[in-house]
Amino acid sequence: MPFYLFYQLIDELLTTYEQFPHVSDEETDIIDSINVLLDLSEIEEDENIEEKLENLTMCTIIFEANGGTGIMSNKSVYHGKSKMLPRNKYKREGYDFQGWTKEKESSIVHYHDRSRITINDKNTTSIILYAVWKIQTFKLEYKANGGSGSMASVTKDYGTKYKLDPNKFTRKDYLFLGWSTNSSKTTADYKDQQEITIKSNLVLYAIWKLNQVTITYNANGGSGTMAAKTYTVGTTVTLDDNKFTRADYIFKGWATSASGSVAFANKAQIKSIAQNYTLYAVWERSLVVYPASNAKAWNACSKASCWHGDNAQDRIMNILSPRMSDSTFNSRYSWSKGRGVNCFHLFISNNKDGEYAGYSIYGGSSASGNISSSYTRTMGNRIRRIFNDGYGVILWLMADDDGGWNNIHLRNYDKYIRDIKSLGWLPYCSSICLGLEINESVGSSANIKSMATILRKYYGGKIGVHFGSKGSYSRASGAGIDIIFGQISPNDVSESSIRSDIAEGKKYASAFNMFEISRHESRTMAQYALNHGAYGVGNW
Numbered sequence: 001m002p003f004y005l006f007y008q009l010i011d012e013l014l015t016t017y018e019q020f021p022h023v024s025d026e027e028t029d030i031i032d033s034i035n036v037l038l039d040l041s042e043i044e045e046d047e048n049i050e051e052k053l054e055n056l057t058m059c060t061i062i063f064e065a066n067g068g069t070g071i072m073s074n075k076s077v078y079h080g081k082s083k084m085l086p087r088n089k090y091k092r093e094g095y096d097f098q099g100w101t102k103e104k105e106s107s108i109v110h111y112h113d114r115s116r117i118t119i120n121d122k123n124t125t126s127i128i129l130y131a132v133w134k135i136q137t138f139k140l141e142y143k144a145n146g147g148s149g150s151m152a153s154v155t156k157d158y159g160t161k162y163k164l165d166p167n168k169f170t171r172k173d174y175l176f177l178g179w180s181t182n183s184s185k186t187t188a189d190y191k192d193q194q195e196i197t198i199k200s201n202l203v204l205y206a207i208w209k210l211n212q213v214t215i216t217y218n219a220n221g222g223s224g225t226m227a228a229k230t231y232t233v234g235t236t237v238t239l240d241d242n243k244f245t246r247a248d249y250i251f252k253g254w255a256t257s258a259s260g261s262v263a264f265a266n267k268a269q270i271k272s273i274a275q276n277y278t279l280y281a282v283w284e285r286s287l288v289v290y291p292a293s294n295a296k297a298w299n300a301c302s303k304a305s306c307w308h309g310d311n312a313q314d315r316i317m318n319i320l321s322p323r324m325s326d327s328t329f330n331s332r333y334s335w336s337k338g339r340g341v342n343c344f345h346l347f348i349s350n351n352k353d354g355e356y357a358g359y360s361i362y363g364g365s366s367a368s369g370n371i372s373s374s375y376t377r378t379m380g381n382r383i384r385r386i387f388n389d390g391y392g393v394i395l396w397l398m399a400d401d402d403g404g405w406n407n408i409h410l411r412n413y414d415k416y417i418r419d420i421k422s423l424g425w426l427p428y429c430s431s432i433c434l435g436l437e438i439n440e441s442v443g444s445s446a447n448i449k450s451m452a453t454i455l456r457k458y459y460g461g462k463i464g465v466h467f468g469s470k471g472s473y474s475r476a477s478g479a480g481i482d483i484i485f486g487q488i489s490p491n492d493v494s495e496s497s498i499r500s501d502i503a504e505g506k507k508y509a510s511a512f513n514m515f516e517i518s519r520h521e522s523r524t525m526a527q528y529a530l531n532h533g534a535y536g537v538g539n540w
Helices: 003-017 025-040 049-054 326-338 373-388 403-411 413-422 445-456 470-476 495-505 523-531
Strands: 058-064 075-078 082-084 095-101 116-118 126-135 137-143 154-157 161-163 174-180 195-197 202-210 212-218 229-232 249-255 277-285 343-347 392-396 429-433 462-466 483-487 511-516
Touching: 075 082, 343 373, 373 392, 403 413, 413 445, 429 483, 445 462, 445 470, 462 511, 470 483, 470 495, 483 495, 495 511, 495 523, 511 523
Parallel strands: 058 126, 137 202, 212 277, 343 392, 392 429, 429 462, 462 483, 483 511
Antiparallel strands: 058 075, 082 116, 095 126, 137 154, 161 195, 174 202, 212 229, 249 277
8 A cells, every 4th residue: 555545544544533522532642643643754855854853842831711610731832833732620619611712811712622722833832821711691480389469480591699579479368488409398498588699590489377276176086066267377376175075985185197196185275386287186985974064064054944824734744745846846945045044954754743734755655665766856955955055954854743654764874874875965054953852762771872873874964953852852861873953842932941951852952943033934943043152043
């Protein structure tokens, strides 16, 4: 092969190789040196190669960072010979390298990175190449992050001091806290209109905090309703009084999950409320049912009007009777409320005592032993109405005018009480009376104690008993009775007899209710009884 063709082939191979990205600056220098030697190989036969080598001169290339940082070694290039510039090793924060210029203050790029340079003027022994930099620009975007509205993005140069735009986003029930680069953060990295230095692209997310929080109450197996309520963040909140009930369970407090333990007591306070709550009622199973927390206290049940008209013509105690129409119930109920009462004494079993008698939880005949859904529906609705209106409920378990019905109850008294309990009425009771003139149907103190003991298995409130005269009060002795409901003979109504009855009753029970002074309302004497030791009366 002719030598010049061999030279051409080598030159083309070297030129192609040096364009590869992986070729190092050192390899480029070697290639340039080989090219010089190849150029020398073209001398004619009569030329002196040593003389030609001696005539080669070089120019030094100096690289200036021009605001950047780093180190680059000088490079030499033979005059008249092409040399590839080394890769730029300088860096400048916030700037992109554009190339090299021969004038320090110029932005004109004379040589790009790794481009070739040829210095022909042999008088030029050195040349300084200055790095040319272009400032970077960055985009700043605003995101509503759950809010609504719009805010325009902006583009700024690196290092720019920039005051963030005022927030224009809104979000119902939330306060704007500021901005963050993390959409899930709950605290802000930047305040509204804070001045920042632009150094990168930024996506700023609005950070929100609830301004309104809601407390929701869950019965968690119980029954009843409690309305959710909304509060302002940061305020002190008092939880609502529990209104849920659950048969065979005691309310213990509120948890923050359905299976959680008590986190808040009933009517507890939450200071500086900062979040939504769903509060679940916590129940503890118990055979004993206690008066509901919103039931009127037993000793606040001080005024009742149990009869109206001569010889107890209108029997207020019978208003639960399903035999009484709703209109008559409403009339009797309104009359009592108009008297200023705060409680109602109510028979739940009465066969023959007064008008509308002949009803019990078992229907029109207590002998069946099967709960009547129609009778108890009417009775239960009326009990709940009285309770929800804020009045005390005192249930009387038996009347006195038919021993047959009472004997049926007494033969299986535990079942009778369990049946009453199953209806869910016990939490509404401020207290319970075992029966009217119990001395007539039960008799001995032992029997009264047996009844009270069975009732206490299922009811945790105050238990009372009614006697027809003070001569029978002693039968409450040792029977576990809390209240004696007393009665004075209509023929012996006087202040002294009232005082005497109260004194006798308090020998055998801790509390005395002057239940019956006469067979119609008698406010003057009732007030006298209240003033002289009775906590309640039935003739208001």
